[in-house]
Amino acid sequence: MTTTDPSGPESVLPTPSHTVGPFYGYALPFPGGGDIAPLGHPDTITVHGHVHDGEGAPLPDALLELWGPDPDGRVATADGSIRRDPATGGHLGRNGVEFTGWGRVQTDAAGHWHARTLRPGARGRSAPYLSVCVFARGLLVHLFTRIYLPGDPAALTADPLLARLDEARRDTLIAVDEGRGTYRFDIRLQGEGETVFLEFQ
Amino acid sequence: MNAVHSVDAVPRQDPQDLQEPLMPLTQQDVDQEMAARRAEYRKRVADGAPVEHHPRRDYAPYRSSALRHPERPPVTIEVRADPELVELHSPAFGERDLTETDNDLTRQHTGEPIGERVTVSGRLLDREGRPVRGQLIEIWQANAAGRYAHQREQHDAPLDPNFTGMGRTLTDADGGYRFTTVRPGPYPWRNHVNAWRPAHIHFSLFGTAFTQRLVTQMYFPNDPLFPYDPILQSVTDDAARQRLVATYDHSLSVPEFSLGYHWDIVLDGPAATWPQEGR
Numbered sequence: 399m400t401t402t403d404p405s406g407p408e409s410v411l412p413t414p415s416h417t418v419g420p421f422y423g424y425a426l427p428f429p430g431g432g433d434i435a436p437l438g439h440p441d442t443i444t445v446h447g448h449v450h451d452g453e454g455a456p457l458p459d460a461l462l463e464l465w466g467p468d469p470d471g472r473v474a475t476a477d478g479s480i481r482r483d484p485a486t487g488g489h490l491g492r493n494g495v496e497f498t499g500w501g502r503v504q505t506d507a508a509g510h511w512h513a514r515t516l517r518p519g520a521r522g523r524s525a526p527y528l529s530v531c532v533f534a535r536g537l538l539v540h541l542f543t544r545i546y547l548p549g550d551p552a553a554l555t556a557d558p559l560l561a562r563l564d565e566a567r568r569d570t571l572i573a574v575d576e577g578r579g580t581y582r583f584d585i586r587l588q589g590e591g592e593t594v595f596l597e598f599q
Numbered sequence: 600m601n602a603v604h605s606v607d608a609v610p611r612q613d614p615q616d617l618q619e620p621l622m623p624l625t626q627q628d629v630d631q632e633m634a635a636r637r638a639e640y641r642k643r644v645a646d647g648a649p650v651e652h653h654p655r656r657d658y659a660p661y662r663s664s665a666l667r668h669p670e671r672p673p674v675t676i677e678v679r680a681d682p683e684l685v686e687l688h689s690p691a692f693g694e695r696d697l698t699e700t701d702n703d704l705t706r707q708h709t710g711e712p713i714g715e716r717v718t719v720s721g722r723l724l725d726r727e728g729r730p731v732r733g734q735l736i737e738i739w740q741a742n743a744a745g746r747y748a749h750q751r752e753q754h755d756a757p758l759d760p761n762f763t764g765m766g767r768t769l770t771d772a773d774g775g776y777r778f779t780t781v782r783p784g785p786y787p788w789r790n791h792v793n794a795w796r797p798a799h800i801h802f803s804l805f806g807t808a809f810t811q812r813l814v815t816q817m818y819f820p821n822d823p824l825f826p827y828d829p830i831l832q833s834v835t836d837d838a839a840r841q842r843l844v845a846t847y848d849h850s851l852s853v854p855e856f857s858l859g860y861h862w863d864i865v866l867d868g869p870a871a872t873w874p875q876e877g878r
Contacts, residue, residue, distance in 0.1 A: 522683025
């Protein structure tokens with residue numbers, strides 16, 4: 399049953415998820431994947447951190463995608479995150495002008511990732527955040543979480559998701575301000591300090 | 600054995616084995632674990648639990664999942680309560696994100712790759728059956744001998760200088776996609792002794808909302824390795840597992856060139872509820 403008849407909803411059942419496996423590295427990452435902010439933009443922030451497993455070991459083979467609005471809370475509609483060179487087939491990198499809102503980074507051998515993007519603006523009733531999707535070998539279904547930025551306690555208190563969490567769990571979603579526009583956000587897949595992961599319905 | 604993959608090996612550490620020296624995990628051990636998980640699932644459904652379309656992240660027969668699955672349940676977000684969520688939008692991709700040979704993995708080098716050429720085609724749909732238009736599909740796969748062009752790959756099957764095994768395309772106005780490639784080979788890995796992955800192509804997909812993001816694998820019909828593979832068997836629902844298997848489609852076969860396989864993909868997760876012009 400791999401031809402889906404879209405005429406009846408009962409026949410439209412989801413394709414199951416599978417792990418990204420260990421060998422996506424030559425396919426999914428691309429140069430400039432984490433350079434999401436247009437060059438020289440004054441609202442540029444750096445976000446970075448480690449991804450840890452249930453024993454606290456860093457994951458050298460995790461892949462993260464970040465997706466966030468611009469500083470005014472507007473959703474980016476520009477394409478061009480993975481611009482290509484038609485002459486060589488290689489990668490041109492982003493053009494440094496347009497903001498696509500989306501980036502993809504992999505952890506390095508130490509389990510560390512980093513990206514530079516624009517400080518997200520607030521949308522709806524939520525405090526400003528970046529949406530994060532985590533993929534890894536061993537992870538059969540990707541995980542969604544959010545990076546909230548500290549600095550506006552009233553907005554964080556009023557956020558509909560954060561308001562539902564106890565303090566310890568809530569803190570796993572709020573990045574640490576390291577100064578100079580740099581924020582640290584570690585992801586713990588399991589165990590003590592396990593990051594809050596989200597399911598959308 | 601030399602022909603082994605990745606660094607997934609985990610010695611058996613069942614509680615009853617702690618008094619014994621660590622024994623290598625055998626296919627028989629994994630078969631028993633997989634059968635137990637299937638039986639548990641069938642009982643849950645018989646007792647009224649909902650059908651599970653996706654694997655559970657704590658599927659132990661796939662050993663690499665052990666320390667990489669959350670133990671706490673996810674926090675549910677009702678998207679209807681807040682239509683402004685950025686997750687209800689999706690990143691955009693366009694023609695400048697692709698080159699002409701991206702959807703033809705047999706034309707990315709100066710020579711022809713070795714292997715059986717295949718055409719893989721289908722449609723990308725959402726849960727309502729609506730086509731997902733103009734959206735990015737990425738694939739990656741092993742070569743015909745079962746080897747990935749990845750430096751950490753340890754399987755000693757030959758690399759193919761004319762095959763990288765990576766492709767991209769944008770869906771058309773009908774949600775359709777089409778790739779030309781070679782059929783990947785099965786390959787060994789280190790989940791347990793004599794573990795072999797059935798031939799598969801990895802797919803990465805975007806929908807109209809980031810909530811619909813999907814990474815999965817497409818299999819070829821009638822592969823004798825299906826029952827032995829803990830990754831495919833992590834989908835414990837029989838019908839859901841079948842949806843990962845493409846069908847041979849003679850109308851997609853290209854005369855004198857390739858064999859055709861049809862595979863439709865349905866994205867889960869809520870989509871935006873507002874009418875989307877042009878979508």
